Amino acid sequence: MSKTFADCIVAVTGASTGLGRAIAQGAAARGAEAVIINYHANAAEADETAALVEEAGAKAVLVRGDVGDDEDCKKIAAAAEPFGRIDALFNNAGVTAVALDQSDLGALNSEDFMRLYRVNVVGAYQMTRGARPLLEAAPKRAAVVNTSSIAALTGVGSSIAYAASKGALTTMTLCLARVLAPKIRVNAVCPGFIDTPWFAKRLAADQMDDLREHIKNAVPLKEASTAEDICGAALFLASPDARHVTGETLLVDAGAHLAFSF
Template identity: 65%
Template structure:
Protein backbone atom coordinates (compact mmCIF):
# COMPACT_ATOMS: atom_id res chain seq x y z
CA UNK A 1 0.00 0.00 0.00
CA UNK A 2 1.30 3.45 -0.89
CA UNK A 3 -1.47 5.64 0.48
CA UNK A 4 -0.03 8.83 1.92
CA UNK A 5 3.56 7.68 2.15
CA UNK A 6 4.81 11.11 1.05
CA UNK A 7 2.81 12.88 3.75
CA UNK A 8 4.48 16.21 4.53
CA UNK A 9 7.37 15.60 2.12
CA UNK A 10 9.11 18.40 0.25
CA UNK A 11 9.72 17.34 -3.34
CA UNK A 12 11.69 18.96 -6.15
CA UNK A 13 11.13 17.89 -9.76
CA UNK A 14 13.18 19.35 -12.59
CA UNK A 15 11.71 19.41 -16.06
CA UNK A 16 8.22 19.10 -14.61
CA UNK A 17 6.11 21.18 -16.99
CA UNK A 18 4.99 18.18 -19.07
CA UNK A 19 5.47 14.47 -19.60
CA UNK A 20 7.23 12.31 -17.06
CA UNK A 21 8.19 15.23 -14.83
CA UNK A 22 4.58 16.33 -14.54
CA UNK A 23 3.44 12.77 -13.84
CA UNK A 24 6.04 12.40 -11.08
CA UNK A 25 5.12 15.73 -9.51
CA UNK A 26 1.40 14.94 -9.50
CA UNK A 27 1.93 11.44 -8.14
CA UNK A 28 3.97 12.73 -5.19
CA UNK A 29 1.20 15.25 -4.48
CA UNK A 30 -1.40 12.49 -4.65
CA UNK A 31 0.61 10.60 -2.06
CA UNK A 32 0.69 13.51 0.36
CA UNK A 33 3.65 15.75 -0.47
CA UNK A 34 3.26 19.07 1.28
CA UNK A 35 5.33 21.12 -1.15
CA UNK A 36 6.24 20.28 -4.74
CA UNK A 37 8.79 22.53 -6.45
CA UNK A 38 8.13 22.49 -10.19
CA UNK A 39 11.08 23.48 -12.33
CA UNK A 40 10.61 24.38 -15.97
CA UNK A 41 12.97 25.76 -18.58
CA UNK A 42 10.71 27.64 -20.98
CA UNK A 43 7.00 26.82 -21.02
CA UNK A 44 5.38 28.70 -18.16
CA UNK A 45 1.87 27.87 -19.36
CA UNK A 46 2.47 24.12 -19.15
CA UNK A 47 4.20 24.52 -15.78
CA UNK A 48 1.19 26.40 -14.45
CA UNK A 49 -1.02 23.52 -15.62
CA UNK A 50 1.21 21.14 -13.65
CA UNK A 51 0.86 23.37 -10.59
CA UNK A 52 -2.93 23.28 -10.84
CA UNK A 53 -2.90 19.49 -10.96
CA UNK A 54 -0.66 19.40 -7.87
CA UNK A 55 -2.90 21.80 -5.99
CA UNK A 56 -5.97 19.75 -6.95
CA UNK A 57 -4.38 16.93 -4.95
CA UNK A 58 -4.15 19.17 -1.89
CA UNK A 59 -0.44 20.02 -2.12
CA UNK A 60 1.31 23.36 -2.55
CA UNK A 61 3.19 23.99 -5.77
CA UNK A 62 6.01 26.47 -6.33
CA UNK A 63 7.14 27.22 -9.87
CA UNK A 64 10.78 27.99 -10.60
CA UNK A 65 11.98 28.82 -14.10
CA UNK A 66 15.56 27.82 -14.72
CA UNK A 67 18.05 25.96 -16.89
CA UNK A 68 19.76 23.23 -14.86
CA UNK A 69 22.85 23.66 -17.03
CA UNK A 70 23.34 26.92 -15.09
CA UNK A 71 24.59 26.43 -11.55
CA UNK A 72 22.97 29.65 -10.33
CA UNK A 73 19.59 28.40 -11.57
CA UNK A 74 20.08 25.08 -9.78
CA UNK A 75 20.70 26.96 -6.54
CA UNK A 76 17.51 28.99 -7.04
CA UNK A 77 15.51 25.84 -7.65
CA UNK A 78 16.82 24.23 -4.46
CA UNK A 79 16.28 27.44 -2.48
CA UNK A 80 12.57 27.27 -3.30
CA UNK A 81 12.39 24.53 -0.65
CA UNK A 82 14.15 26.60 2.03
CA UNK A 83 10.88 27.46 3.76
CA UNK A 84 10.43 23.84 4.82
CA UNK A 85 14.07 23.35 5.79
CA UNK A 86 14.31 20.05 3.94
CA UNK A 87 14.08 18.22 0.63
CA UNK A 88 12.83 14.67 0.99
CA UNK A 89 13.05 13.82 -2.70
CA UNK A 90 14.84 15.35 -5.66
CA UNK A 91 13.86 14.07 -9.09
CA UNK A 92 16.47 14.98 -11.70
CA UNK A 93 14.16 14.69 -14.67
CA UNK A 94 15.17 17.63 -16.89
CA UNK A 95 16.70 16.45 -20.14
CA UNK A 96 17.31 17.44 -23.74
CA UNK A 97 18.27 15.62 -26.91
CA UNK A 98 19.36 16.08 -30.49
CA UNK A 99 17.26 13.97 -32.82
CA UNK A 100 19.69 12.07 -35.05
CA UNK A 101 18.37 8.49 -34.92
CA UNK A 102 20.69 7.12 -37.62
CA UNK A 103 23.68 6.50 -35.36
CA UNK A 104 25.83 5.58 -38.36
CA UNK A 105 25.58 9.14 -39.67
CA UNK A 106 28.45 10.60 -37.67
CA UNK A 107 28.05 13.96 -39.39
CA UNK A 108 24.53 14.39 -38.02
CA UNK A 109 25.92 15.54 -34.66
CA UNK A 110 28.90 17.57 -33.57
CA UNK A 111 30.85 18.55 -30.48
CA UNK A 112 28.37 21.29 -29.60
CA UNK A 113 25.57 18.71 -29.49
CA UNK A 114 27.56 16.60 -27.06
CA UNK A 115 28.37 19.58 -24.87
CA UNK A 116 24.77 20.85 -24.74
CA UNK A 117 23.33 17.43 -23.94
CA UNK A 118 25.93 16.72 -21.28
CA UNK A 119 25.48 20.18 -19.76
CA UNK A 120 21.81 19.47 -19.07
CA UNK A 121 21.55 15.70 -18.76
CA UNK A 122 24.68 15.10 -16.67
CA UNK A 123 26.15 18.33 -15.33
CA UNK A 124 22.69 19.71 -14.59
CA UNK A 125 21.78 16.70 -12.48
CA UNK A 126 25.09 16.93 -10.63
CA UNK A 127 24.59 20.62 -9.95
CA UNK A 128 21.09 20.00 -8.64
CA UNK A 129 22.36 17.38 -6.18
CA UNK A 130 25.09 19.74 -5.03
CA UNK A 131 22.64 22.63 -4.61
CA UNK A 132 20.15 20.48 -2.72
CA UNK A 133 22.63 18.48 -0.64
CA UNK A 134 22.21 20.23 2.71
CA UNK A 135 18.41 20.17 2.45
CA UNK A 136 18.43 16.50 1.43
CA UNK A 137 20.61 15.72 4.44
CA UNK A 138 18.18 17.67 6.65
CA UNK A 139 15.27 15.35 5.82
CA UNK A 140 14.15 13.15 8.75
CA UNK A 141 14.89 10.02 6.73
CA UNK A 142 17.74 9.85 4.19
CA UNK A 143 16.93 12.21 1.36
CA UNK A 144 16.28 10.52 -1.98
CA UNK A 145 17.63 11.48 -5.38
CA UNK A 146 16.07 9.83 -8.42
CA UNK A 147 17.76 10.43 -11.77
CA UNK A 148 15.88 9.96 -15.02
CA UNK A 149 18.33 8.09 -17.19
CA UNK A 150 17.22 6.01 -20.20
CA UNK A 151 17.39 2.57 -21.73
CA UNK A 152 19.39 4.40 -24.41
CA UNK A 153 22.22 4.67 -21.91
CA UNK A 154 22.15 0.91 -21.31
CA UNK A 155 21.91 -0.48 -24.83
CA UNK A 156 23.18 2.49 -26.87
CA UNK A 157 20.06 3.21 -28.93
CA UNK A 158 17.68 6.15 -28.93
CA UNK A 159 17.41 9.59 -30.42
CA UNK A 160 21.14 10.16 -30.99
CA UNK A 161 24.63 9.04 -30.02
CA UNK A 162 25.18 12.07 -27.72
CA UNK A 163 21.89 11.37 -25.95
CA UNK A 164 22.71 7.71 -25.32
CA UNK A 165 26.20 8.65 -24.15
CA UNK A 166 24.88 11.29 -21.77
CA UNK A 167 22.42 8.86 -20.23
CA UNK A 168 25.15 6.26 -19.80
CA UNK A 169 27.16 8.91 -17.97
CA UNK A 170 24.19 9.73 -15.76
CA UNK A 171 23.84 6.08 -14.78
CA UNK A 172 27.51 5.90 -13.83
CA UNK A 173 27.22 9.17 -11.89
CA UNK A 174 24.32 7.65 -9.97
CA UNK A 175 26.69 4.96 -8.68
CA UNK A 176 29.37 7.48 -7.75
CA UNK A 177 26.98 9.74 -5.85
CA UNK A 178 25.20 6.86 -4.12
CA UNK A 179 28.53 5.76 -2.69
CA UNK A 180 29.76 9.25 -1.85
CA UNK A 181 26.61 10.68 -0.26
CA UNK A 182 25.57 7.73 1.90
CA UNK A 183 24.29 7.34 4.55
CA UNK A 184 22.28 10.59 4.57
CA UNK A 185 21.28 10.59 0.89
CA UNK A 186 20.13 7.72 -1.34
CA UNK A 187 20.73 8.01 -5.09
CA UNK A 188 19.01 5.82 -7.67
CA UNK A 189 18.03 6.01 -11.34
CA UNK A 190 15.26 4.86 -13.62
CA UNK A 191 15.84 3.93 -17.25
CA UNK A 192 12.62 4.35 -19.22
CA UNK A 193 12.21 3.10 -22.75
CA UNK A 194 9.66 4.73 -25.03
CA UNK A 195 7.32 7.11 -23.20
CA UNK A 196 4.30 8.46 -25.06
CA UNK A 197 4.77 12.18 -24.32
CA UNK A 198 4.97 15.42 -26.36
CA UNK A 199 8.78 14.93 -26.45
CA UNK A 200 8.67 13.21 -29.86
CA UNK A 201 6.27 15.74 -31.34
CA UNK A 202 9.09 18.28 -31.23
CA UNK A 203 10.91 16.45 -34.01
CA UNK A 204 8.27 14.40 -35.83
CA UNK A 205 4.91 14.92 -37.47
CA UNK A 206 1.84 13.17 -36.08
CA UNK A 207 2.03 10.25 -38.54
CA UNK A 208 5.63 9.46 -37.57
CA UNK A 209 4.76 9.66 -33.89
CA UNK A 210 1.88 7.22 -34.47
CA UNK A 211 4.25 4.81 -36.24
CA UNK A 212 6.76 5.14 -33.42
CA UNK A 213 4.09 4.45 -30.82
CA UNK A 214 2.94 1.33 -32.67
CA UNK A 215 6.54 0.22 -33.16
CA UNK A 216 7.27 0.69 -29.47
CA UNK A 217 4.37 -1.53 -28.49
CA UNK A 218 5.42 -4.19 -30.99
CA UNK A 219 9.06 -4.11 -29.82
CA UNK A 220 8.34 -4.74 -26.14
CA UNK A 221 7.54 -8.14 -24.64
CA UNK A 222 4.62 -6.56 -22.76
CA UNK A 223 3.26 -5.19 -26.06
CA UNK A 224 2.54 -1.73 -24.67
CA UNK A 225 3.63 1.83 -25.35
CA UNK A 226 4.28 3.26 -21.90
CA UNK A 227 2.71 6.50 -20.75
CA UNK A 228 4.31 8.98 -18.38
CA UNK A 229 2.05 7.72 -15.60
CA UNK A 230 3.20 4.14 -16.22
CA UNK A 231 6.80 5.16 -15.58
CA UNK A 232 6.22 7.72 -12.82
CA UNK A 233 5.23 5.07 -10.31
CA UNK A 234 8.65 3.45 -10.53
CA UNK A 235 10.42 6.78 -10.07
CA UNK A 236 8.29 7.66 -7.07
CA UNK A 237 8.89 4.23 -5.55
CA UNK A 238 12.63 4.92 -5.50
CA UNK A 239 11.99 8.05 -3.43
CA UNK A 240 9.44 6.46 -1.11
CA UNK A 241 9.96 4.92 2.33
CA UNK A 242 9.35 1.50 0.77
CA UNK A 243 12.74 1.77 -0.95
CA UNK A 244 14.61 3.04 2.12
CA UNK A 245 17.23 0.29 1.78
CA UNK A 246 17.78 0.86 -1.95
CA UNK A 247 20.65 3.03 -3.21
CA UNK A 248 22.93 2.90 -6.22
CA UNK A 249 20.28 1.02 -8.18
CA UNK A 250 19.27 1.47 -11.82
CA UNK A 251 15.72 0.33 -12.52
CA UNK A 252 14.80 -0.41 -16.13
CA UNK A 253 11.20 0.69 -16.75
CA UNK A 254 10.88 -0.11 -20.44
CA UNK A 255 8.14 -2.76 -20.72
CA UNK A 256 10.95 -5.26 -21.38
CA UNK A 257 12.47 -3.51 -24.39
CA UNK A 258 15.98 -4.32 -23.12
CA UNK A 259 15.25 -8.04 -23.48
CA UNK A 260 15.77 -7.84 -27.21
CA UNK A 261 13.67 -9.05 -30.09
CA UNK A 262 12.30 -6.38 -32.38
CA UNK A 263 14.23 -3.12 -32.37
CA UNK A 264 12.60 0.26 -31.81
CA UNK A 265 13.07 2.49 -34.84
CA UNK A 266 12.55 6.24 -34.70
CA UNK A 267 12.68 6.75 -38.46
Protein backbone atom coordinates in the same frame (compact mmCIF):
# COMPACT_ATOMS: atom_id res chain seq x y z
CA MET B 1 -3.76 5.80 -2.99
CA SER B 2 -1.26 5.20 -0.17
CA LYS B 3 0.29 8.34 1.35
CA THR B 4 3.92 7.25 0.96
CA PHE B 5 5.00 10.89 0.59
CA ALA B 6 2.94 12.21 3.50
CA ASP B 7 4.20 15.67 4.53
CA CYS B 8 7.24 15.39 2.22
CA ILE B 9 8.89 18.24 0.36
CA VAL B 10 9.60 17.13 -3.20
CA ALA B 11 11.55 18.85 -5.97
CA VAL B 12 11.23 17.86 -9.63
CA THR B 13 13.31 19.36 -12.44
CA GLY B 14 11.92 19.45 -15.96
CA ALA B 15 8.43 19.15 -14.51
CA SER B 16 6.36 21.24 -16.91
CA THR B 17 5.20 18.22 -18.90
CA GLY B 18 5.78 14.52 -19.59
CA LEU B 19 7.42 12.35 -16.95
CA GLY B 20 8.32 15.31 -14.73
CA ARG B 21 4.68 16.38 -14.58
CA ALA B 22 3.57 12.82 -13.80
CA ILE B 23 6.12 12.56 -10.97
CA ALA B 24 5.07 15.92 -9.50
CA GLN B 25 1.39 15.05 -9.65
CA GLY B 26 2.04 11.53 -8.34
CA ALA B 27 4.00 12.79 -5.34
CA ALA B 28 1.21 15.23 -4.53
CA ALA B 29 -1.42 12.50 -4.76
CA ARG B 30 0.68 10.41 -2.38
CA GLY B 31 0.57 13.06 0.31
CA ALA B 32 3.44 15.46 -0.39
CA GLU B 33 3.16 18.74 1.48
CA ALA B 34 4.81 20.75 -1.30
CA VAL B 35 6.27 20.14 -4.76
CA ILE B 36 8.96 22.38 -6.22
CA ILE B 37 8.21 22.45 -9.96
CA ASN B 38 11.16 23.46 -12.10
CA TYR B 39 10.71 24.39 -15.74
CA HIS B 40 12.95 26.00 -18.32
CA ALA B 41 10.91 27.52 -21.13
CA ASN B 42 7.16 26.86 -21.19
CA ALA B 43 5.47 28.79 -18.38
CA ALA B 44 1.97 27.85 -19.57
CA GLU B 45 2.70 24.13 -19.31
CA ALA B 46 4.34 24.64 -15.92
CA ASP B 47 1.20 26.43 -14.72
CA GLU B 48 -0.82 23.39 -15.81
CA THR B 49 1.46 21.13 -13.76
CA ALA B 50 1.09 23.43 -10.77
CA ALA B 51 -2.70 23.29 -11.06
CA LEU B 52 -2.62 19.48 -11.13
CA VAL B 53 -0.34 19.39 -8.09
CA GLU B 54 -2.60 21.75 -6.15
CA GLU B 55 -5.66 19.73 -7.19
CA ALA B 56 -3.94 16.62 -5.81
CA GLY B 57 -3.51 18.33 -2.45
CA ALA B 58 0.04 19.72 -2.34
CA LYS B 59 1.40 23.25 -2.45
CA ALA B 60 2.98 23.96 -5.84
CA VAL B 61 6.08 26.17 -6.03
CA LEU B 62 7.12 27.16 -9.56
CA VAL B 63 10.77 27.92 -10.30
CA ARG B 64 12.06 28.81 -13.74
CA GLY B 65 15.64 27.80 -14.40
CA ASP B 66 18.11 25.92 -16.57
CA VAL B 67 19.74 23.08 -14.64
CA GLY B 68 22.78 23.48 -16.86
CA ASP B 69 23.41 26.77 -15.04
CA ASP B 70 24.82 26.35 -11.54
CA GLU B 71 23.25 29.56 -10.23
CA ASP B 72 19.85 28.42 -11.49
CA CYS B 73 20.32 25.10 -9.67
CA LYS B 74 21.00 26.99 -6.45
CA LYS B 75 17.84 29.03 -7.07
CA ILE B 76 15.74 25.91 -7.63
CA ALA B 77 17.03 24.31 -4.43
CA ALA B 78 16.52 27.56 -2.51
CA ALA B 79 12.80 27.44 -3.32
CA ALA B 80 12.55 24.69 -0.69
CA GLU B 81 14.29 26.71 2.04
CA PRO B 82 11.00 27.96 3.56
CA PHE B 83 10.16 24.31 4.27
CA GLY B 84 13.56 23.60 5.80
CA ARG B 85 14.29 20.44 3.86
CA ILE B 86 13.94 18.39 0.68
CA ASP B 87 12.84 14.80 1.18
CA ALA B 88 13.07 13.76 -2.46
CA LEU B 89 14.81 15.30 -5.47
CA PHE B 90 13.98 14.06 -8.96
CA ASN B 91 16.64 15.05 -11.48
CA ASN B 92 14.36 14.69 -14.47
CA ALA B 93 15.32 17.60 -16.75
CA GLY B 94 16.96 16.44 -19.96
CA VAL B 95 17.56 17.30 -23.60
CA THR B 96 18.54 15.40 -26.71
CA ALA B 97 19.94 15.79 -30.19
CA VAL B 98 18.32 13.63 -32.84
CA ALA B 99 20.65 11.73 -35.18
CA LEU B 100 19.04 8.37 -35.80
CA ASP B 101 21.59 7.19 -38.37
CA GLN B 102 24.32 6.48 -35.86
CA SER B 103 26.79 5.50 -38.56
CA ASP B 104 26.75 9.13 -39.73
CA LEU B 105 29.32 10.56 -37.34
CA GLY B 106 29.02 13.92 -39.07
CA ALA B 107 25.46 14.30 -37.80
CA LEU B 108 26.75 15.46 -34.41
CA ASN B 109 29.29 18.07 -33.43
CA SER B 110 31.08 18.98 -30.23
CA GLU B 111 28.43 21.56 -29.36
CA ASP B 112 25.77 18.82 -29.43
CA PHE B 113 27.75 16.74 -26.97
CA MET B 114 28.50 19.66 -24.69
CA ARG B 115 24.86 20.80 -24.61
CA LEU B 116 23.59 17.32 -23.73
CA TYR B 117 26.25 16.73 -21.09
CA ARG B 118 25.69 20.19 -19.61
CA VAL B 119 22.02 19.48 -18.95
CA ASN B 120 21.78 15.68 -18.65
CA VAL B 121 24.89 15.07 -16.55
CA VAL B 122 26.31 18.29 -15.13
CA GLY B 123 22.80 19.58 -14.46
CA ALA B 124 21.94 16.57 -12.29
CA TYR B 125 25.26 16.94 -10.47
CA GLN B 126 24.74 20.64 -9.82
CA MET B 127 21.16 20.13 -8.65
CA THR B 128 22.22 17.41 -6.23
CA ARG B 129 25.07 19.55 -4.93
CA GLY B 130 22.83 22.59 -4.55
CA ALA B 131 20.12 20.61 -2.77
CA ARG B 132 22.49 18.59 -0.55
CA PRO B 133 22.12 20.70 2.63
CA LEU B 134 18.32 20.55 2.41
CA LEU B 135 18.39 16.83 1.58
CA GLU B 136 20.58 16.19 4.60
CA ALA B 137 18.17 18.23 6.72
CA ALA B 138 15.33 15.77 6.04
CA PRO B 139 14.23 13.99 9.22
CA LYS B 140 14.45 10.64 7.48
CA ARG B 141 16.95 9.52 4.86
CA ALA B 142 16.36 11.63 1.73
CA ALA B 143 16.37 10.36 -1.83
CA VAL B 144 17.61 11.48 -5.23
CA VAL B 145 16.21 9.84 -8.35
CA ASN B 146 17.90 10.50 -11.69
CA THR B 147 16.01 10.02 -14.94
CA SER B 148 18.40 8.07 -17.14
CA SER B 149 17.37 5.94 -20.13
CA ILE B 150 17.53 2.48 -21.61
CA ALA B 151 19.92 4.16 -24.06
CA ALA B 152 22.48 4.22 -21.23
CA LEU B 153 22.59 0.42 -21.29
CA THR B 154 21.95 -0.39 -24.93
CA GLY B 155 23.80 2.45 -26.68
CA VAL B 156 20.72 2.93 -28.86
CA GLY B 157 18.69 6.13 -28.63
CA SER B 158 17.93 9.38 -30.38
CA SER B 159 21.66 9.90 -30.93
CA ILE B 160 25.08 8.71 -29.79
CA ALA B 161 25.47 11.91 -27.78
CA TYR B 162 22.22 11.23 -25.94
CA ALA B 163 23.08 7.61 -25.16
CA ALA B 164 26.55 8.64 -23.99
CA SER B 165 25.18 11.35 -21.71
CA LYS B 166 22.71 8.95 -20.12
CA GLY B 167 25.47 6.40 -19.68
CA ALA B 168 27.46 9.04 -17.82
CA LEU B 169 24.43 9.89 -15.69
CA THR B 170 23.98 6.24 -14.75
CA THR B 171 27.63 5.96 -13.72
CA MET B 172 27.37 9.21 -11.77
CA THR B 173 24.39 7.73 -9.91
CA LEU B 174 26.74 5.07 -8.51
CA CYS B 175 29.33 7.69 -7.53
CA LEU B 176 26.80 9.88 -5.74
CA ALA B 177 25.14 6.92 -4.00
CA ARG B 178 28.51 6.02 -2.54
CA VAL B 179 29.60 9.46 -1.40
CA LEU B 180 26.24 10.80 -0.15
CA ALA B 181 25.44 7.78 2.03
CA PRO B 182 24.24 7.30 4.68
CA LYS B 183 22.10 10.45 4.72
CA ILE B 184 20.98 10.41 1.06
CA ARG B 185 20.03 7.54 -1.23
CA VAL B 186 20.68 7.95 -4.97
CA ASN B 187 19.10 5.79 -7.68
CA ALA B 188 18.19 6.02 -11.34
CA VAL B 189 15.20 5.03 -13.40
CA CYS B 190 15.78 4.03 -17.03
CA PRO B 191 12.68 4.39 -19.20
CA GLY B 192 12.41 3.21 -22.75
CA PHE B 193 9.96 4.93 -25.10
CA ILE B 194 7.54 7.27 -23.32
CA ASP B 195 4.50 8.59 -25.18
CA THR B 196 4.83 12.27 -24.26
CA PRO B 197 4.11 15.64 -25.90
CA TRP B 198 7.79 15.74 -26.96
CA PHE B 199 6.95 13.34 -29.78
CA ALA B 200 3.52 14.79 -30.50
CA LYS B 201 5.05 18.23 -31.11
CA ARG B 202 7.42 16.81 -33.72
CA LEU B 203 5.32 14.20 -35.52
CA ALA B 204 2.03 14.31 -37.39
CA ALA B 205 -0.90 12.43 -35.86
CA ASP B 206 -0.58 9.50 -38.28
CA GLN B 207 3.15 9.30 -37.60
CA MET B 208 2.47 9.16 -33.88
CA ASP B 209 -0.03 6.36 -34.40
CA ASP B 210 2.52 4.44 -36.47
CA LEU B 211 5.19 4.97 -33.81
CA ARG B 212 2.94 3.73 -31.02
CA GLU B 213 2.02 0.66 -33.06
CA HIS B 214 5.68 -0.02 -33.83
CA ILE B 215 6.58 0.19 -30.13
CA LYS B 216 3.71 -2.09 -29.15
CA ASN B 217 4.90 -4.71 -31.61
CA ALA B 218 8.53 -4.36 -30.56
CA VAL B 219 8.35 -4.74 -26.77
CA PRO B 220 7.43 -7.90 -24.85
CA LEU B 221 4.62 -6.26 -22.84
CA LYS B 222 3.01 -5.01 -26.07
CA GLU B 223 2.32 -1.53 -24.76
CA ALA B 224 3.66 1.91 -25.57
CA SER B 225 4.52 3.36 -22.16
CA THR B 226 3.03 6.63 -20.95
CA ALA B 227 4.53 8.95 -18.35
CA GLU B 228 2.08 7.51 -15.83
CA ASP B 229 3.44 4.01 -16.53
CA ILE B 230 6.95 5.18 -15.62
CA CYS B 231 6.41 7.59 -12.74
CA GLY B 232 5.37 4.89 -10.27
CA ALA B 233 8.83 3.33 -10.49
CA ALA B 234 10.53 6.69 -9.96
CA LEU B 235 8.29 7.43 -6.99
CA PHE B 236 8.99 3.99 -5.54
CA LEU B 237 12.73 4.66 -5.59
CA ALA B 238 12.18 7.87 -3.62
CA SER B 239 9.69 6.35 -1.18
CA PRO B 240 10.17 4.70 2.21
CA ASP B 241 9.43 1.38 0.50
CA ALA B 242 12.89 1.67 -1.09
CA ARG B 243 14.62 2.91 2.06
CA HIS B 244 17.38 0.29 1.73
CA VAL B 245 17.87 0.75 -2.01
CA THR B 246 20.72 2.94 -3.23
CA GLY B 247 23.02 2.91 -6.24
CA GLU B 248 20.46 1.00 -8.31
CA THR B 249 19.34 1.45 -11.91
CA LEU B 250 15.76 0.35 -12.55
CA LEU B 251 14.73 -0.37 -16.13
CA VAL B 252 11.10 0.57 -16.84
CA ASP B 253 10.76 -0.07 -20.54
CA ALA B 254 7.96 -2.64 -21.05
CA GLY B 255 10.75 -5.18 -21.59
CA ALA B 256 12.43 -3.43 -24.51
CA HIS B 257 15.90 -4.26 -23.16
CA LEU B 258 15.18 -7.96 -23.61
CA ALA B 259 15.70 -7.49 -27.34
CA PHE B 260 19.35 -6.48 -26.72
CA SER B 261 22.37 -8.56 -25.82
CA PHE B 262 24.44 -7.06 -23.03
